[in-house]
Amino acid sequence: MKTKITQMLGIQHPVFQGAMAWIADAGLAAAVSNAGGLGIIAAGAAPTEIVRDEIRKAKGLTDKPFAVNIMLLNPNADELAQLVIDEGVQVVTTGAGSPAKYMEQWKQAGIKVIPVIASTAYAKRMERMGADAVIAEGMESGGHIGDTTTMALLPQVIDTVSIPVIAAGGIADGRGLAAARLFGAEGVQCGTVFLSAKECNIAEQYKQMIYKAKDISTVVTGRASGHPVRSLKSPLSRELLKLEGHIETRTLEEIERITAGSLRKAVQDGNLQEGTFMSGQIAGLVKGDSDCSTIIEIMVQEAEAFLRNAPSLIG
């Protein structure tokens, strides 16, 4: 499936793998890139040295383009901004802040810059700033989210900007990719479905929770503190929602105490009691072990079949 984004980035399929902190490492990103999609290493809150190691590891695992995602509010954002230039990374996706400060140096280095956005206003701002594309992420996504859903956000963003738009949130199969293309998106970014890939190095307990998930298995915590996060319902998310009912300084501290390290506890330890298992609402469609190549091949084949048969839906 050729689109403006596959041509811009020199990739085979218009499928990005979402930058899941603690999860999207060199192994997963390289597997996705080798499968013809765009693998993305999530810098997350990792020290610069660790991110450098991951980038170099990915280079050893694939000769295809891959991206690094930088959370711009992180204390080491300056270092990471320079690191991707030094390491010759070809694509950067950004979140949690504005890339304004780095845009010129990245463009001079030939890096394609693709911010994740959750509103039309921010999409417009990124386009004016020189972004090469934007990822419009609906609030059905896992992890940190905005307010607007993919179905509502995507057409409004597409009407607002002229640069390519990548759809994210609620997409795990060929139907989602086909629908996104029909709206005018040049590609999709998927997170949750890649949790099922054998190249995705998360605790087996986490994978099993994803496979068992249904449409109503996720919950949003953190709305009270202004940092909403979607994850699978769990003992920790229940506790958080209870605490969030009565926000005071004391409970904010308690929330910070019990959430600190909870993502690591989920990803590495599969700690069912104390982990935060981030997941999109689409987890109900993710049914069992696969690998990146199969996930992407089937998604694209299905999408092509849906698009090919679409005229028959006119009736």
Next chain:
Amino acid sequence: MKTKITQMLGIQHPVFQGAMAWIADAGLAAAVSNAGGLGIIAAGAAPTEIVRDEIRKAKGLTDKPFAVNIMLLNPNADELAQLVIDEGVQVVTTGAGSPAKYMEQWKQAGIKVIPVIASTAYAKRMERMGADAVIAEGMESGGHIGDTTTMALLPQVIDTVSIPVIAAGGIADGRGLAAARLFGAEGVQCGTVFLSAKECNIAEQYKQMIYKAKDISTVVTGRASGHPVRSLKSPLSRELLKLEGHIETRTLEEIERITAGSLRKAVQDGNLQEGTFMSGQIAGLVKGDSDCSTIIEIMVQEAEAFLRNAPSLIG
């Protein structure tokens, strides 16, 4: 556009008009039915006599099928259930509760029963109960909402039931209808876009708020009390969110006091200070006055064009 639902109901276009309480009256429903869609009278919390008057008024305005929506937790649900039989209404949509109690008598009367659902489990339950179709409503919708978005809910419901599925939430134009068809939906239900119809008898202030709305103009209140409602941001919604930060008996009473009648204040009075202006997240796509016939004709024509051109998106 012929689908299973147009054939089942004997309508021309697979477009339902959402049952907006205080808004979806005989005039709007008849206009939508005359335009080839399915108009729906919202019984809301109205007395049975009023609903009877609206049904009879609609019969005088159209000879096409129209529906009545019944909120099953309302005190007069028994009366309304009998009313639709007595008045020969052909289609009933239901919300806020289970139609179990009335299913047999409705089926015997030849009424098509189409519950609004927000989860796969409820969709399955409705299918087992004998529902003729379900309306899968995403949380981007205006008014009372569930948790799951259209993009995530629709494919999961379609995978779960065999009866026709109507997509609702975030749909206001041909792209939304085409995408819904591509997912396998047999039709769509739209609310917000019909607020712009000249046959929609709401305060001019409300219409102007819709036209000015952007992608981030709605907000969800009532999460704290377990009855989430989406409406346009307004002085009242801000006040509610503030109160909801500290739920106690006192504030619950205060919330009830300031929300009582607030929908009527929006719809009839256009009271910008004290009204609740329900709206979906898709309001940003609704730009100005139209009429039901134009809204539906353009939506269907656009959807057909998108579906016809879909094979070219394979690239």
